[in-house]
Amino acid sequence: MSDKIKTYLGQFPLSAEIYWDVLGRQKTWLSHYELDGIKSVLPEAVAEVQAYQRKTEEPKKVCIFATLHYWIEQSVLVALALAGQGHDVTLAWLPYAEWDKEINLFDLRKQDLYTQDVLKPAAQVMRVDSLLKASLAAGKFARLTPQLQQIVEQVSDYDTQYTLQIEETDPSSPLYQLRLSRNAQAAAALYDWLQAEKPDLLIVPNGTILEMGVAYKIAKMLDIDTVTFEFADQQERIWLAQNDEIMSHNTRDLWRGLGYQALPEKAKRALMELFGARKNARLWGSFARQWQQTPIKGGASVRESLKLDERPLALLATNVLGDSLTLGRQRISETMAEMIVKTVAYFIQHPEAQLMVRVHPGELKTHGTSMVEVLESAYPSLPENIHIIRPEDKTNTYDLMEIADLGLVYTTTVGMEMAMSGLPVIVTGKTHYAEKGFTLDPSSWSDYEAMLNKVLADPKAARLSDAQVEQ
Known part of the structure; x- marks a missing residue:
């Protein structure tokens, strides 16, 4: 199907959903946006969580949010681990593959339906929640409170710097405008979602850039505790930060506790x-x-x-x-x-x-x-x-x-x-x-x-x- 046709079809409600039910679900999934890594292990992982799930006297209500397919896969594993510890977990996502390129609504909604199908087994041990409809409902030029707008503009500036590897951005540039629109839509959806969920904790990758940076800053605005994480220089390791952006590498508390002790x-x-x-x-x-x-x-x-x-x-x-x-x-x-x-x-x-x-x-x-x-x-x-x-x-x-x-x-x-x-x-x-x-x-x-x-x-x-x- 050509991009022109998909752009046209994307204007109509349920076009992607009908296509997915009639044809898409039966076809081999071929897209840059893919969740094969988690799809192959998820049913077994869910079965293990069900078999060995702990009973926690005071479970925490934990929300996890991610966008980009590789971060969604990583976040599913984190969510499964916490569900296995007995916590009340909700996983939410936005189904983007690339943060710096436009995507037609037909393909975007199709990616969301694919994600819902892949993550269906996880619903046995946690709540799974796409934020795509809520974000699109906000419109391309979402109207936000001044505080939310400030968050969106800050993150969009960081996104542009990070993508182009520059330090001074042009707010009129196509990339900045793309990031501004997506971040604003995400902000509208994330604010409503977090207000409704009222979690004890939000877990989000990175916490500085993209929609995940928006999520972190909104949680901070709402006085919701956060954990941010990123891949580390070492294989099979991640960095973690509590109530901070992990990429700031804030070692203040660690230094207070250990900074003046001799190394073993x-x-x-x-x-x-x-x-x-x-x-x-x-x-x-x-x-x-x-x-x-x-x-x-x-x-x-x-x-x-x-x-x-x-x-x-x-x-x-x-x-x-x-x-x-x-x-x-x-x-x-x-x-x-x-x-x-x-x-x-x-x-x-x-x-x-x-x-x-x-x-x-x-x-x-x-x-x-x-x-x-x-x-x-x-x-x-x-x-x-x-x-x-x-x-x-x-x-x-x-x-x-x-x-x-x-x-x-x-x-x-x-x-x-x-x-x-x-x-x-x-x-x-x-x-x-x-x-x-x-x-x-x-x-x-x-x-x-x-x-x-x-x-x-x-x-x-x-x-x-x-x-x-x-x-």
């Missing part, structure tokens, strides 16, 4: 093994990511290749533009790019110091604007005291750390690793390891420049103490 020897060994693997371009344990392209060669070779001298040397390590770990992390600048451009301007005015800008190697796997482009646009030429290390350069970041006197970061984890090596590190964005006693954390741009002046004047005096490194 086993944990310390594991940490140093991981640190060694990151340095030497090796995989470690169950981690799926290799962080460097080339093993360490030693700082002397880098110093020679970059023609560095004995002037104080700063290493500025960037994040990938638009990465979810940078969304909403501004502290002393409007964007990460502004922070980096202005930092370069500082070193142009201070030739008595040297600067290395390590552009994140992860840019090789992305499609957005590179920090190299940002810097070349701002500075067609640079003085001899400033060096740009491109993502594709076969330079190990840890060799740069070895020769640096000072670390400068927005939110990248390299900042914490530089501190582990005893370097003073100035953190300019909001990140999980800032303000813990071993980083320098300016509250304004003038404060930042004052810190630069002080550390570059006497780098050795600014190095971390053994107690701070151990911390």
Whole structure:
């Protein structure tokens, strides 16, 4: 069936439903939106929940919401586990396969009917609830309260940054308008659903972007406890956050409880093994990511290749533009790019110091604007005291750390690793390891420049103490 015909049919109520009952259900499902992973195990999983379900004296009322087929599959497994623990679980979804592309209503409703069929066995141990009809009923330009509208606009801005890997968005762009419309429809449906359900807890993937970010923020507005989760760097692991967006990696409470205790020897060994693997371009344990392209060669070779001298040397390590770990992390600048451009301007005015800008190697796997482009646009030429290390350069970041006197970061984890090596590190964005006693954390741009002046004047005096490194 052509897209033109499906777009036409989608205008009519029940067209997709009639097609599904007459033909669709009997056909092999061929679509980017597919739930084969959960479909193959669901009947057996439900039977096991029924056989071993615990009786809980005070079960919690738990709502779980997801969109995108892979998150729906993951959320079904979470829902089954909680139902098996004896809790009162409701699973809701919006049946989208792609967040950045339009879809005709015929295919969208068909995907919803397919989801309902696949998840039918789960209804024996939980409530399953599509929010598609409620979201579509809100209309393409849903009318929302000012508070809901603010949530929708914030999440739509994040969605656009994340998708295009940029930091400044154009609200008139087709992508922003698509996300604004979908998020508004979702907000209308989610608000009514959560008001009606009144759960003790909402569980949602990510909690920052897309309709799932909308769900988290509405739950927060309604004073509903939340748990957000995301896939981790390690295989078969997820990250969890309580009453927070998981991608903010808020470690404040964890730090209060454990931050000033010595690491057990086993944990310390594991940490140093991981640190060694990151340095030497090796995989470690169950981690799926290799962080460097080339093993360490030693700082002397880098110093020679970059023609560095004995002037104080700063290493500025960037994040990938638009990465979810940078969304909403501004502290002393409007964007990460502004922070980096202005930092370069500082070193142009201070030739008595040297600067290395390590552009994140992860840019090789992305499609957005590179920090190299940002810097070349701002500075067609640079003085001899400033060096740009491109993502594709076969330079190990840890060799740069070895020769640096000072670390400068927005939110990248390299900042914490530089501190582990005893370097003073100035953190300019909001990140999980800032303000813990071993980083320098300016509250304004003038404060930042004052810190630069002080550390570059006497780098050795600014190095971390053994107690701070151990911390």
